[in-house]
Amino acid sequence: MKRNKPKYKQIIDAAVIAIAENGYHQAQVSKIAKQAGVADGTIYLYFKNKEDILISVFQEKMVVFVENLQEILKSGETSSEKLCRMIENHFAVLANDYHLATVTQLELRQSNKEIRLKINAILKEYLQLLDEILIEGMVSGEFNSAMDIRVARQMVFGTVDEITTTWVMNDYRYDLLEQAPKVQQLLLKGLKA
Amino acid sequence: MKRNKPKYKQIIDAAVIAIAENGYHQAQVSKIAKQAGVADGTIYLYFKNKEDILISVFQEKMVVFVENLQEILKSGETSSEKLCRMIENHFAVLANDYHLATVTQLELRQSNKEIRLKINAILKEYLQLLDEILIEGMVSGEFNSAMDIRVARQMVFGTVDEITTTWVMNDYRYDLLEQAPKVQQLLLKGLKA
Amino acid sequence: MKRNKPKYKQIIDAAVIAIAENGYHQAQVSKIAKQAGVADGTIYLYFKNKEDILISVFQEKMVVFVENLQEILKSGETSSEKLCRMIENHFAVLANDYHLATVTQLELRQSNKEIRLKINAILKEYLQLLDEILIEGMVSGEFNSAMDIRVARQMVFGTVDEITTTWVMNDYRYDLLEQAPKVQQLLLKGLKA
Amino acid sequence: MKRNKPKYKQIIDAAVIAIAENGYHQAQVSKIAKQAGVADGTIYLYFKNKEDILISVFQEKMVVFVENLQEILKSGETSSEKLCRMIENHFAVLANDYHLATVTQLELRQSNKEIRLKINAILKEYLQLLDEILIEGMVSGEFNSAMDIRVARQMVFGTVDEITTTWVMNDYRYDLLEQAPKVQQLLLKGLKA
DNA sequence: GATGAATGAGTTTTCATTCAT
């Protein structure tokens, strides 16, 4: 499996840095190769094409989000607490890696519709875990059981995403994690029974 | 003023169609010109460069949103009603013009950071009107006066935007306007005092 | 005759200024028209095309050189004196009009072979008058009667032209007319019997 | 070093031919590439841009002139003999390569001021060697020690250049090298003590 | 005569991908 060879991760990480530092359209394959310390041609031993690199970047980085969220789901906390921890986790992971934040919030969105659809498919797993929290809360009576799950999920994700994007657009000038309590409060109020 | 000449609007509208039908990167100036029924060079009598077309598209179309919102603000309704009508208006304008919806939610976001910053500057006017509704509601006691205005605004806009984007990504398969009541309910609950 | 209408000369002079200030390739017809205070289309009422403007510029300005030289030829001076006065005149006319000097020595030479051939044809009249001085001097015994007329003419013109071009290239930093005595001395020594 | 790779010289030579045959402005990069038998993109592995090709052409070809002149300077001949051999060499090199003669005398002069200044900088080395001959002759008493070095150099170069350009303009109809004795005689008479 | 809006042909350069070594 190519995914486990050292050069695979080496190229993925190089891509994040190259894209964050040069922007999506200025992150040529040759730049990524240089950043990774391999020849241009080597890239094509591990990835089908440039698009494949980008999707793989998102996929690999998404794993962290999903794994953390799965951990949160397994905890014995209330649904509200889980949602709070999910928001904190989302902010924390991105606040901890400016390059990654720039890539996911700004640069990767410059890709074409085809890539965006693939990215959305990867995102789905994360959103399904979010759905689990919401459903659990509705069942337990913590959240409003009459609400539309999809709209609720879009509110939570849309809010968290918008806040993160604005933070990146403002050049990380303030502390993203500090926003968490205010966001949690507002969203929980909207969701609660 | 070029802005009032017929060919100006003609090119703007052609650009929306060309971008919606071909995608951002495949909407060459020559395609826009052909769609507008003018020569390639004519484009440059009305716009400085391709970037200028794109920004102008957003600017011109944004006017509708802003004007409608200003109308809503002037009405004697409660802040909650105003917010509801803002959401309806947002959905209605985009549901009414698939081309425009595709362009604003998907295609224009593929532009580079420079253009995105200019687009954000234009968006600011709209967001400031949203702020006005929120502040008014906080003053009148309708909305929670302790909440963070910025976070509240990002929740409202992020939610509305996410819902619209998902609707476009799903090829307008369902009725966007029908989502409005659920969204209004959820958001208002989060905002109310 | 268009040549005598005020706008004809107006455009010629505008062209010299536009070319001198913007360079040959940056002196678009619209810039020349603006400088002349006429509409772009008006240019084409007086000149067949852009090339025609350039050739006309050279032709009109050459008239001064030729008329002065004809005056010199008519004087009762020795051939050596005439040659000296020709050199002085050449330097004086160009030193007196920096714009014209830039245009004839640098910018007009950037035109293509076709235009350069037409310019050379215009130059011929001037070179024939130079030939007259040389022949007269050879007949009178002042100049070496065994020398090749064409080579002699090319030496005189080549030297004067090279010195003028270098002066323009050096941004007119020194006095061109001051070079005359040295040039006259050197050339006359080479030519004399 | 790219300069020593076979394709570098291949492209330089192709550029000379393409420019000579099509004219400066009609020698598109694609034509040069085709003439060189490489892909358009390959040009850019060896040259920064089109301007870089043109300057490199002049630079590479100038080397021959300079090397020959350095050889002449090292010979034990008199300064007069050296000057004669310099003139012969100048004519010989260009008479031997019609393409090169067309390019240096006509086509390359159509470039813009920026390129022309760079070309002049390259030419400087050649002119400095000419100065060496002149100074040597003045010191040895062969040449007039009172003459202005710069004017003398401009006379020699201006004459040689004018004669070569006229020859090219006349489509190489006569033998350039045959002009040498007449030119040498005339110039030496002007320079001698 | 004068205008100036409209035309549309034409070229440099970039960069993802290949493949011989």
Next chain:
DNA sequence: AATGAATGAAAACTCATTCAT
């Protein structure tokens, strides 16, 4: 497995010229 030289398609923009008013 790894390399990196070579490929060649693709697009924004300029500007001389026209012609309806």
